[in-house]
Amino acid sequence: MDGEQESIAEVEQEIPAIEPEMEADEPVNLDEPDEDQDVEDELQPEDDDSEEFDWNGKKVKGPKGLKDGVLMHADYTRKTQETSALRKELDERAQRIEQQAQASEEYLDARADLRVVTKELERFKDYDWSAYQQHRLSDPYSADEVWNYADYLRNQKGQLEASIQQHEGRRTAEAQQAIAEEQQAIAKRMQETHEHVKANLKGWTPDTDKQVIDFATSKGITQDELRNTMDPRIYEMIYLARIGAQVLNKPAPKPTSQAKPTEPLRTVGGRSTPAARKSFGEMSMEEYAAARQAGRGV
Structure with a gap:
């Protein structure tokens, strides 16, 4: 029994005591960002680097600098449209001028041709149906030729007169349209002028x-x-x-007469009445000495 206790004691001495495990301190990385700081940064509001501006009648919010770019683009677009509209107007005007020039040339040619035809037709003013029949009795071929030529001139004259009338009608309509457009432009300009001066x-x-x-x-x-x-x-x-x-034209105001400053009255010094002199006998010694110094005799 004693032997068993001794062997147990020896075994206990051979087994080392088990100490509680200590957690090793983890190395701290100074370069690693602090998670708490990150959370605080996330909670802080970010700087608002945007601005609000009007775009097509609506409020738009965008980063700074976008407004200038958008407005510049809008200005460029507006100027491009104005230039395009002006170019279109100039092209239309040039086309109208060309058409008017062509119409005027045709009109002038028609009037010139009408004068020639009218003058030529004067040669046959007496060559009526009766004259034609008489002419056929002697020379049928020549009579037909003259009659047909006179008839051709009459047709030419009618066509030229119709063409001239058409040109004149067109020119009258264009003139009336130009007057109406001018009146509309004047009325519009007057209205814009009235609204501008009324507001400004x-x-x-x-x-x-x-x-x-x-x-x-x-x-x-x-x-x-x-x-x-x-x-x-x-x-x-x-x-x-x-x-x-x-x-x-307003009359100038009359100059107001300014009152002269009153000069202070100067006191006119009169001759003062000399003080009654004392006799030397009435003077004190001080008065006597002063009188002697002043040169007064006895």
Whole structure:
């Protein structure tokens, strides 16, 4: 029994004591970002690097710099459209001028031909049906030839007169259309001028239009000249000229007489009455000494 206890004790001594395992400190990487800092950065609001602007009547928000690019593109597009519209208008005008020139040339040619045909037809004014029949009795072939030629001239004259009438009708219609378009353009320009000065001209009243027109006509400008040239710039110049004329024609105020400053009264010094002299006998010693110094005799 004792032997068993000794062997157990020896075994216990041979088995080392088991110590609790310690967690090894992990190395700290200073270059690794802090997760807490990342969370804080995510929670912080980012700087708003955008701006809001109008685009086709709607509010649009985009990064800074986009507005300038968009507006520049819009301005380029607008100018391109204006240039295209102007080029189209010029092309149409050139085409109209060419057509008018061609029509005028045809019209002039027709009138010239009509004069020639009319003059040639004068030779056969007495060659009527009776003359033709008489001519056939003697020379049928020549009579038919003359009659057919005169008939041809009459047909030519009718066609030329119809062509000239058609050209004149077209020219009249074009002139009326041009007048109507000009009147519409004048009315539009007058309306735009009225709206512009009403919104932008300081001191404008409903009577200003009449005042401006009356002033312009008083200086010799006709109503037609005003209608044909009026625009916001002309209106404003006449308006300012009228105000300037009113200022120049206003009588200058009479100069007010300024009161002269009152001079202080100068006291006219009269001859003072000399003090009564004392006799030397009445003087004190001090007075006597002073009198002697002043040169007074005894």
